[in-house]
Amino acid sequence: MDYKATLCMPKTDFPMRGNLGVREIEFQKAWEDSNLYKKVLEQNKNNPSFILHDGPPYANGDIHIGHALNKVLKDFVLRYQTMKGKYVPYIPGWDTHGLPIETAVTKKGVNRKEMSLVDYRKICYQYALEQVAKQKEQFKRLGILGDWDNPYITLTKEYEARQVGVFAKMVEKGLIYKGLKPVYWSPSSESALAEAEIEYHDKVSISIYVAFKSASDDPDLKDASYIIWTTTPWTIPANLAISVHPRFNYVLFETKGHKYIVTETLLDEVSKELGFEDVKVLKTYKGQDLELKTYKHPIYDRVSPIIVGDHVTDTDGTGLVHTAPGHGEDDYRIGKQYNLEILCPVDDRGIMTKESGPFEGMYYEAANEEVVKMLDDLGALLKSSRFTHSYPHDWRTRKPVIFRATPQWFASIDKIKNELLDEVKKAEWLPLWGELRISNMITNREDWCISRQRAWGVPIPIFYAENDEPILDKDVLDHIAGEFHEHGSNVWFEKEAKNLLPKGFTHKGSPNNLFRKETDIMDVWFDSGTSHTLLETLDLPYPADLYLEGSDQYRGWFNSSLTTGVAAYGRAPYKQVVSHGFVLDAKGRKMSKSLGNTVDPNKLMKQQGADILRLWVASVDYQSDVRISQDMMVQVAESYRKIRNTVKFVLGNIGDFDPEKDYIDYELRGQLNKVMTLKYQQLVNQVIDAYDHYQFDKVYRSIVSFMTNELSAFYLDYTKDILYIEKADGLIRRSVQSTLYEILLGMLKLLTPIMPHTTYEAYQFLPGKHLENIYLEHLPEVRELKDQNLLVAFDVLEQVRNLALKRLEEAREKKIIGKSLQATLDLTVTKDQKAAIDLLDFKTHQVFIVSKVNLKVGEKLEIAVSLANGHTCDRCWNVVDHVHENGLCDRCDEIVNG
Numbered sequence: 001m002d003y004k005a006t007l008c009m010p011k012t013d014f015p016m017r018g019n020l021g022v023r024e025i026e027f028q029k030a031w032e033d034s035n036l037y038k039k040v041l042e043q044n045k046n047n048p049s050f051i052l053h054d055g056p057p058y059a060n061g062d063i064h065i066g067h068a069l070n071k072v073l074k075d076f077v078l079r080y081q082t083m084k085g086k087y088v089p090y091i092p093g094w095d096t097h098g099l100p101i102e103t104a105v106t107k108k109g110v111n112r113k114e115m116s117l118v119d120y121r122k123i124c125y126q127y128a129l130e131q132v133a134k135q136k137e138q139f140k141r142l143g144i145l146g147d148w149d150n151p152y153i154t155l156t157k158e159y160e161a162r163q164v165g166v167f168a169k170m171v172e173k174g175l176i177y178k179g180l181k182p183v184y185w186s187p188s189s190e191s192a193l194a195e196a197e198i199e200y201h202d203k204v205s206i207s208i209y210v211a212f213k214s215a216s217d218d219p220d221l222k223d224a225s226y227i228i229w230t231t232t233p234w235t236i237p238a239n240l241a242i243s244v245h246p247r248f249n250y251v252l253f254e255t256k257g258h259k260y261i262v263t264e265t266l267l268d269e270v271s272k273e274l275g276f277e278d279v280k281v282l283k284t285y286k287g288q289d290l291e292l293k294t295y296k297h298p299i300y301d302r303v304s305p306i307i308v309g310d311h312v313t314d315t316d317g318t319g320l321v322h323t324a325p326g327h328g329e330d331d332y333r334i335g336k337q338y339n340l341e342i343l344c345p346v347d348d349r350g351i352m353t354k355e356s357g358p359f360e361g362m363y364y365e366a367a368n369e370e371v372v373k374m375l376d377d378l379g380a381l382l383k384s385s386r387f388t389h390s391y392p393h394d395w396r397t398r399k400p401v402i403f404r405a406t407p408q409w410f411a412s413i414d415k416i417k418n419e420l421l422d423e424v425k426k427a428e429w430l431p432l433w434g435e436l437r438i439s440n441m442i443t444n445r446e447d448w449c450i451s452r453q454r455a456w457g458v459p460i461p462i463f464y465a466e467n468d469e470p471i472l473d474k475d476v477l478d479h480i481a482g483e484f485h486e487h488g489s490n491v492w493f494e495k496e497a498k499n500l501l502p503k504g505f506t507h508k509g510s511p512n513n514l515f516r517k518e519t520d521i522m523d524v525w526f527d528s529g530t531s532h533t534l535l536e537t538l539d540l541p542y543p544a545d546l547y548l549e550g551s552d553q554y555r556g557w558f559n560s561s562l563t564t565g566v567a568a569y570g571r572a573p574y575k576q577v578v579s580h581g582f583v584l585d586a587k588g589r590k591m592s593k594s595l596g597n598t599v600d601p602n603k604l605m606k607q608q609g610a611d612i613l614r615l616w617v618a619s620v621d622y623q624s625d626v627r628i629s630q631d632m633m634v635q636v637a638e639s640y641r642k643i644r645n646t647v648k649f650v651l652g653n654i655g656d657f658d659p660e661k662d663y664i665d666y667e668l669r670g671q672l673n674k675v676m677t678l679k680y681q682q683l684v685n686q687v688i689d690a691y692d693h694y695q696f697d698k699v700y701r702s703i704v705s706f707m708t709n710e711l712s713a714f715y716l717d718y719t720k721d722i723l724y725i726e727k728a729d730g731l732i733r734r735s736v737q738s739t740l741y742e743i744l745l746g747m748l749k750l751l752t753p754i755m756p757h758t759t760y761e762a763y764q765f766l767p768g769k770h771l772e773n774i775y776l777e778h779l780p781e782v783r784e785l786k787d788q789n790l791l792v793a794f795d796v797l798e799q800v801r802n803l804a805l806k807r808l809e810e811a812r813e814k815k816i817i818g819k820s821l822q823a824t825l826d827l828t829v830t831k832d833q834k835a836a837i838d839l840l841d842f843k844t845h846q847v848f849i850v851s852k853v854n855l856k857v858g859e860k861l862e863i864a865v866s867l868a869n870g871h872t873c874d875r876c877w878n879v880v881d882h883v884h885e886n887g888l889c890d891r892c893d894e895i896v897n898g
Contacts, residue, residue, distance in 0.1 A: 001887065003875040006896050007724050008733070010652025014765040018644055020609020024757045028140065031760075036773055037145045040082050041089060043776060049088070050081040051535065053544035053573070054146075055557045056093035056154065056528050059131035060100045063138045065583045065591065065628060066550065068601035072617040073580060073696070074548055075144045079753035080691045083779045089540065090146035092139065093531055096128040096155040097457040098524040099189055099396050117455055118493050124456040128155055138602055143610045143756050145775075152534050154527045160458050161485035162533040163526070167461065168477035169568045175412045176450075178462075178470055180342050182325075182332050183449045185404035186394040187350030187364070191453040192408050193394060193401060194523050195445075195555055203391035203400055205231045206368055209274060209318070209382040210375055211260065212242060215294040215303045220283055224252055224259040226295055226306070227270065227382065229317035231389070233371040234364045237356040238324035239297060240340045241304050243331075244287040245312035248319055252283040261285075263319025270318055274382050287312075298380035299371075300357065309334040326405035344405040348453065364402060409451035409460055409520065416566055417442060423562060423572035430578045430694060431623050438554045438562070448563060450523045457521030459492040463501060464516045465509030476502060492517065529560025532573035547574040551581055578694050580622040586629035599628050611755040612637050618700040618754045639704055640758075643751070646707045647762050649716060650744045653723045657737040659768040662729070669735040671840045672715075672847070674787060675794045679710045680743045682791075684780045687750050696754070703750060711743070714801075718847050725876045727895050741767070746780045789839065796836035797847075800829060804848050804863050811865035821877050823850040824868040828858040851879035 031037075052074055057067055074090075082088045101124050106112070108127075112120050136148055152159060170176050184193040211225035226242050244250060249264040255276040262270050264284065271279050293306045311330040312321050325335030326344030335342065345355035352359040352367050358374065359367045375381040392401050413420070420442050429435040451460055461480040463471045479502045483491050492500065497515040506513065535542045543565070549557055558577055565573035584590060585597040592598070604613055616636045620626040666677060683706045690698035719736045726733040745766060752759040752774050763774035771777060785791070804827070808820050817823045825848055829837065834857050837844070844853040851868040868879035874887035875896070884893045 001874065003888070003892070003896065006875065008656070008726075008728050009724060010649060011655040012648060012651040012765055014648050014651045014762060016645070016648060018609060018611070018640070018758060018761075020611055020757060021606050023761065024143070024605075024610050025141075027757050027760055028143065031145070031773070034772065036775060037090075037147065039773075040145075040775060041087065044082065044085055044087045047085050047087050049541060050086040050546075051540050051544040052077055052081075052088070052090065052546045052548060053532060053535065054091060054093045055547065055549040055553065056095040056152070056531060057135065058098075058100065059094045059096045059128050059135060059153075060104055061131065063135055063601060065599045065601050067135075067139075068142060068613060069580060069583055069617055069622065069626070070548070070550060071139055071142055071144050072614050073578075073622060075142070075614075076618070076691075076696050076753045077546065077548065077694070078145070079756065079775070080779070083749065083752060083775065083777065085778055089538070090144075091150065091152055091534060091538070092136075092144075092146050092148060093152040093528075093534075094128075094132045094135070094154065095524060095528045096132065096153055097521070097527055098452075099191070099454060099456075101128055101131075102454065102456050103396070112455065118490055120455055121490055121493070125155055129153075141602070141605055141610060143614065152531060154458075154524075154531070157485055157488040158537070159531075160489045161481045162537065163458055163522070163530045164461055164477060164481040164484055166530045166533060166564050166568045167522075167526075168474045168481065170411060170564070171472050171477060172474040173415075173567060175415055175567055176409065176472060177412065178407060178409050180405055180407050181410070181447075181449075182327055182329055182344075182403045182405045183408055184392060184401045185348075185406065186397065186399070186401045187348070188397040188399040189394055189454075190348045192406065192449050192451060194449055194525055195441075197395050197525075198392045198401065199395045200390045201393045201398070202388050203393075204386055204388050205391065206233055206372060206384055207231050207387055208233050208372055208375070208384045209270075210236070210298065210322070211380050211382055212295040212298060213380075214261075215296045218293065220252060221261075221293065224261055226261050226320050227274075227318045228320050228322040230322045231387075232327070232368075233375075233384075234346075234352070234359075234367040235324045235327045236322070236371050236375070237299065237345050237352070237359060237367075238326050238343045239304065239322055240325060240335065240343060241307045241323040241338065242295060243307050243309045243312050243321040243323045243334055244290050245310065245314070245319065246286070246288040246291070246308040248287045248312070248314055250285045250287055250290060250319065251281050252285070254280045254282055261290075261320070263314045265314045266317070266319050298375060298378050305338065307334060307338050309337075327403045329403070332405065342405045346402065346404055348406075350402065365400075408449050409462070409518075410447040411450050411526075411563065411567070412447050413442065413445045413563065414447065416563075417445075419566050419570075420562060423566055427572055427574055428576045430576070434551075434554060434577060434579055438558060441555055441559060442562075448523075448560075450526050451520040452523055454521050457524065458489050458527060460518045460520050460522055461492065462518040463497055464518070465507045466512060466514050467509040469507075469509040470518075471507060471509075471515075476505065523560075525556060525560040526564070528557055529564045530568075532561055532565055533568075535573070542569060543571060543573045543575055545574075546576045546578065548578045548580070551579045553579065581625035584625050584627050586627055586631065588625075588627060604633070608633065608637060609757070611757045612640055614755055615640055615700070618696045621697055640755075642712075643704065643707060643755075644758065646712055646716075647744065647748070647758075649712075650740050651762065651765050653716075654737045654741050654744070654767055656728060657734070657741055657767050659738075659741055662734050662737065663741070664731065664735045664738040668731075669739060670732070670842075671790060672794075672842050673735050673739040675790050675840070676710065676715050676739050677742065678785055678787060678791055679706070679794075680746060681783055681785055684746060684750065685782050685785075688779065688782050691753070699750070699754065703747060707747070714798075715739075718849055721846050721849070721876065721878075725892065725895070748774060749777050749779050752777075793836035793839045796833055797840060800827070800833055800837075800861060800863075801848060803861060807863045807865050808848075808850070816865060817867055819877075820849045821851050822868055822879060824852040824854065824866050824879075825850050826854045826864040826866065828856055828860070828862040830859070830861060831857055833861065845878070 078090050105123050105127050186193050209229050214221040214224045251264045252261050290306045291308045294303050323331045325331045325340050326342045345353045350364045352362045354360045372384050394401050424439050497517050562572050686702045687699050722736050748759045759774050811817050870879045870881050871883045872879050873889035875892040880889040
């Protein structure tokens with residue numbers, strides 16, 4: 001007789017295949033239609049808040065895999081904190097000004113020179129909004145919930161007004177000033193750059209050793225030459241001094257009738273490099289003794305001084321530093337001390353000016369060659385060679401930058417440096433090295449160049465009087481902020497200065513009441529760095545609980561936000577800072593279209609689903625650089641299938657379970673069910689701790705390990721005999737179902753921050769009455785484990801069971817048995833093992849998945865497997881001593897026939 005119909009086989013409509021590329025879109029529409037984001041906010045509105053402030057991605061082009069990593073990590077945090085019961089508003093943002101958008105509209109055929117600046121800016125504005133709209137949909141496709149209808153965008157009137165408000169506060173504190181200083185200058189962008197806009201690539205440069213003849217009346221120095229070494233020959237026309245270290249020893253030496261001066265420690269190295277032979281030291285000087293001695297420029301009719309400074313090193317070169325105050329930070333600083341001119345004979349486009357004399361009209365790199373040639377013709381060149389080294393480049397154009405002195409607007413870091421460093425210490429940094437990294441950056445920085453020579457951005461709202469004095473007046477700036485709030489920043493270019501100033505404004509520097517406007521715009525890092533003003537606007541707590549961005553933001557957004565936050569509000573805008581690495585290909589290479597190794601998250605989501613991508617994010621150690629490839633995604637997809645299959649199996653086995661009336665309390669379930677509940681609680685405690693510490697890979701590993709080992713390999717395996725065979729509504733089966741229901745509901749909650757589409761779907765198939773969406777549930781709570789003795793006993797049982805499974809496999813290979821239910825186990829255990837088995841109180845043959853177990857106590861653990869003798873029950877397939885006429889064992893006969 002076929003007893004299949006009498007078995008309680010798994011039943012669920014939860015599909016085996018996720019079909020995520022299609023179904024996720026349906027789920028997301030359901031979330032949107034039900035206004036899920038606002039529902040959870042409303043549910044938690046009276047609870048403590050958790051504010052993750054979104055660092056604004058740049059609005060240009062489709063999102064890339066780095067965007068996906070960043071946004072998904074943030075969503076893990078947002079969903080976790082929400083399900084902990086916190087009030088968690090999420091306002092996404094976009095950075096929308098700057099050169100890339102200007103470049104993009106130019107590529108679309110827009111000629112900036114053929115239209116007014118206002119019209120050009122309007123085109124940039126419209127293009128930026130189109131990019132925001134595109135990226136918004138792609139971010140939403142990742143499953144990110146937030147206030148997408150009301151993001152913050154740096155080009156809006158309200159945002160620009162708040163930005164000017166921060167600028168006004170910094171002016172009031174005396175932090176903003178204009179100065180002629182060397183800054184990173186990009187000839188390709190024709191603009192100053194901040195350190196955050198610099199990246200380093202290899203470049204071939206010319207290295208030269210040059211002899212500068214002494215002009216001193218000191219008889220010892222007559223006919224001597226100072227040797228300098230430089231890798232920027234084009235800056236030789238700007239040379240106004242040679243710097244020496246005051247405490248270094250410098251030697252005057254002779255070789256083949258020529259006299260030279262270098263530092264004592266580098267004499268041998270320089271001699272070898274330049275091929276000097278028969279070197280004879282004539283005299284030794286302290287650097288300080290050379291101060292204000294003079295030399296002649298080898299190209300120009302110019303006599304310049306030897307000056308002293310602690311910035312000089314003797315690790316390479318000659319220990320004498322070619323000093324051009326218009327082309328270097330140290331050069332500028334030491335030049336100011338000696339009242340040297342800030343000479344910069346290079347224009348905005350990198351073209352040498354008439355001040356460079358014979359090199360006028362040459363691009364600076366072409367001038368390199370000509371300067372070397374002329375030095376050689378004049379007998380001043382001692383050696384030239386080419387070498388490859390890491391050199392600063394414009395991060396947008398990927399072309400080399402130069403140090404060039406130009407009038408720029410600066411924010412003083414020096415004046416608030418101690419406050420900045422104190423705030424860094426107050427914040428929590430993950431990884432821990434983040435604190436040291438940003439502290440070093442602040443320590444080594446004096447000011448921040450905030451002006452850019454571009455068209456598309458927030459104008460620096462400064463007026464100049466007739467005498468060219470800049471008007472740094474907070475009331476005027478607050479007035480301009482009001483203008484921007486009403487009209488947007490284009491008003492700066494639409495109205496004349498007199499119509500922008502407050503009514504009746506006068507200034508002593510403008511007797512005729514004539515004023516002009518600054519034409520530079522603000523650094524885009526100032527734009528995004530003032531985004532924390534959003535918190536005050538939305539009446540959210542300041543500082544935010546968390547900033548979470550890529551590791552490049554230590555010199556970028558983390559840094560600019562810190563500076564503006566401390567300057568405007570007296571403290572950092574964040575309590576915690578978490579950074580992640582970059583996404584590399586399988587070989588550890590940076591992704592690039594030219595290499596063809598990019599991974600498109602949009603394509604990946606279409607093919608495999610956002611939950612697979614999210615699961616990949618959870619699986620990697622994001623604090624370092626991470627790798628992604630097709631093979632890795634196949635592995636992640638396999639993990640996803642295991643999770644989904646486990647969920648389906650459990651749903652199938654609790655399909656006839658009603659938690660309202662069938663639920664069995666913990667105390668009544670039986671010992672092994674209690675053990676599984678305790679194991680699940682251990683998992684909860686581990687996972688909650690991992691979420692709290694942003695260890696998402698630990699969350700992933702803990703849950704997958706629990707599902708694979710405790711659940712699938714043990715509990716679901718041995719309880720099939722209970723779930724399929726026992727009486728449907730009997731205590732034994734309902735106890736297992738109660739345990740499974742509790743574990744599955746809890747695991748779905750724990751997984752929701754990571755794979756919300758799948759858990760949302762599975763939650764709908766969970767028996768009983770539930771909330772509209774699993775996201776409205778609260779996470780399981782951390783609890784102290786009771787019945788620890790059961791866990792200790794279970795560890796002992798596992799050792800016995802693992803050996804039993806090994807012996808069964810060996811017996812199967814030797815053809816002693818087929819299925820494990822055909823086996824009898826002769827099990828010898830120690831007293832301690834027997835005590836553990838007795839405490840756990842289970843049917844041994846069920847747990848070992850055999851038909852018979854002969855158990856005795858001995859000195860050590862021994863297990864023998866033999867073929868079970870008896871009759872096979874037609875329903876449960878156990879081998880028993882006897883069966884009824886209907887082919888059933890006693891247990892099955894009672895279940896079937898009552």
